[in-house]
Amino acid sequence: MSKRFIKLALFYLILIGLWQGLALLKIWPEYIFPTPLGVLETLVTGFEDKTFIIGILISLKRILIGYGFSIVLGLFVGLLIGRVKTLDETVGSLVLGIQALPSICWLPLALLWFGLSESAMLAIVILGSLFSIIIGADTGVKNVPPIYVRAARTMGAKGFQLYTKVIMPAALPSIISGFKQGWSFAWRSLMAAELLYVGLGLGHLLMMGRELNDMNQVIAVMVVIIIIGIVVDRLIFARIENKVRERWGLA
Amino acid sequence: MSKLADESVQVEELKNVDELKPNKIIDVRGAICPHPLNLIRDTIVSLKDKEILQAICDHEPTAKENAPRFCLRRGYPLKVIEQNGIWQVFIQKIEKTEPRLRVLSVSKVFRTNQGKVTALDNINLTIQEGEFVCIVGPSGCGKSTLLNLIAGLDKPTQGEIWSNGNRVTGPGSDRVVVFQEGALFPWLTVMQNVEFGLKLRDVASNIRRTLALDYLKLVGLDEKFHNSFIHQLSGGMKQRVAIARALVMEPAILLMDEPFAALDVYTRETLQEELQNIWTESHKTIVFVTHNVQEAVLLGDRVIVFASNPGQVKAEYEIDIARPRKIDHPEVFLNTKWITDDLKEELEEQSYKANAKKEVVYR
Ligand SMILES: Nc1ncnc2c1ncn2[C@@H]1O[C@H](COP(=O)(O)OP(=O)(O)O)[C@@H](O)[C@H]1O
Ligand SMILES: [Mg+2]
Secondary structure, three states: OHHHHHHHHHHHHHHHHHHHHHHHOOOOOOOOOOOHHHHHHHHHHHHHOOHHHHHHHHHHHHHHHHHHHHHHHHHHHHHHHHHOHHHHHHHHHHHHHHHOOOHHHHHHHHHHHHOOOHHHHHHHHHHHHHHHHHHHHHHHHHOOOHHHHHHHHHOOOOHHHHHHHHHHHHHHHHHHHHHHHHHHHHHHHHHHHHHHOOOOOHHHHHHHHHHOOOHHHHHHHHHHHHHHHHHHHHHHHHHHHHHHHHHHOOO | OEEOOOOOOEEOEOOOHHHOOOOEEEEOOOOOOOOHHHHHHHHHHHOOOOOEEEEEEOOHHHHHHHHHHHHHHHOOOEEEEEEOOEEEEEEEOOOOOOOOEEEEEEEEEEEEOOEEEEEEEEEEEEEOOOOEEEEEOOOOOOHHHHHHHHHOOOOOOEEEEEEOOEEOOOOEOOEEEEOOOOOOOOOOEHHHHHHHHHHHOOOOHHHHHHHHHHHHHHOOOOHHHOOOEHHHOOHHHHHHHHHHHHHOOOOOEEEEEOOOOOOOHHHHHHHHHHHHHHHHHHOOEEEEEEOOHHHHHHHOOEEEEEEOOOOEEEEEEEOOOOOOOOOOOHHHHHHHHHHHHHHHHHHHHHHHHHHHHHHHHHO
16 A cells, blocks of 8 residues: 555656756747746735635535535436336437436536526536436436345335335435536536636636646646546445445445 | 136035034124124134034125135135025134144146246145144246245235235235345345344334344354444355345244255255254244255155146145254154155156157157
């Protein structure tokens, strides 16, 4: 573990060193090739004057509202089509078809419907994550070994109880994978949408960097976006996923 | 022979009615409340063993449906004679305690894309309270199907199943199943698995815990595994937990579907021995399905042999060997050999028939 950490630390130190070295050669102007120190400086001032903090909070607020909505709706639809054959053959096929669409392709539609507005941002997050969540829940439910349901029924479980006590927990690993994929799709499409929208999100800060020819800001915001993506994915979803897989005995 | 409307079950016929003197005659014509059947039933209660009741009845459903069904359930012989819209119903009372389980003319047909599969064809079984019955037969002969029907997880195409005088229409906690494997819930710990059914019944948590501990002890699961997850257990331990999970529901009948088939020989022998002890102590009625004749002989008071295509009862053997039985007991060996020899003849005959059919097809 610590050996791996040393390797990683060394790798990034060398990378940043090379970057700083190249920048010192001044082959390109600074607005094209920034220095690590410049980026760091921008990060520090960005957090000090709170523009980055506001950007992060605004983007997170959008994704949390939209994603929360997706979870509720997606779970409901997914659990339903996983069990009801007619719905599966109709709604299920539609969902599978739409899922093939890269989530960023919802952007024009959302802009036409809602204009450049807060609602459009939410729509993007919802449309970006909803279908992955539906499919995760649907797949999970379909793959629940029938023997679990039968065993529960002989022990007296009926109707809705079968959902809450057996089908949902049995489908949890797949539901979590759907959540995880839905999150990353939503995060990507939100960043893309914010590039166009003057709404103080991280995407907007990125675009502002371009407009001001401030490469330091561009890179600094990109770093923030990457870090948030990794933190959520690694620290939240991967952890939950590992815990669930460990518990369920999935290798 | 009196047939019920759905024609799936038949009541035993009361013979030579003309020569028999009824011990009691009642006239239930015009009775609405109480219902004619209630009058008949009440009168039968007052009769002694083997005595005969003659009821004069003008209510067709009572004569053709209710009374025959009542007699069928109780095992009373019956004769119904019709004369100009009046029915003479003769019923003989037979004293006996209600069997724990009755399977009456049960058939099960599955409709698949390839057509109909008759998994069970006219199965009749009566199992008494406290019996240990083994059902043995080749794979695909409908053993699991029958167990599912008894458990109420599936409905017979024809026929009826009665548990302690109540018609089986769905799952009930008087009948709990132990499956072959993979039926424990991986998202719960061992303890939570055993408590699952009690929790559904809203049993208080301290009582739940005590009961679960008792039964885990009964099946001999080491305490250090009580909070393990299912995938951390060996096959034998899993089946112990599965048995505890079923027993904790206090079922009247324990249904077991090849519970030891996936275990290694040593573990299987241990569990077979322990199951015998559990049975001796708890006086449960057990219906145990297996494809292994030796296992059936070792465990059962009675061994019911199934044949396939379609699934049917082929033969029945009483196993009268003192308990606890050991797998290497000479009598277990002998009984196994007899049954296996019978089965072999049967199988050879079947394959002969099948080959004969094939030849016809090839020509
Ligand atoms: N759900 C089902 N749908 C269609 N056919 C089934 C179904 N369940 C069982 N069968 C068929 O019924 C027959 C008996 O199966 P089963 O009861 O599982 O046999 P056993 O337990 O004795 O091996 C087999 O031919 C099997 O293919
Ligand atoms: Mg089977």
